[in-house]
Amino acid sequence: MVRTTSARSHLPTPRLLEKVLVSEQISRHEHLHLASILLSNREATQTERRQINRIFDSIQAGRLKLVD
Incomplete structure (x- = not known):
């Protein structure tokens, strides 16, 4: 059985991109988004x-x- 998760992020895309690039880490949820x-x-x-x-x-x- 395959489990799917919602790819919704609470941050707007430009802010999410900036957060990931600055922190040098990304969650699996953010990666999916x-x-x-x-x-x-x-x-x-x-x-x-x-x-x-x-x-x-x-x-x-x-x-x-x-990261998880």
């Missing part, structure tokens, strides 16, 4: 998309910590 923005048809600015991709690149490179 950002992934859903990229995968949905939601209108995101080019800057937001670039920052989200930068966050995902940083996770893969080990520069950003994924």
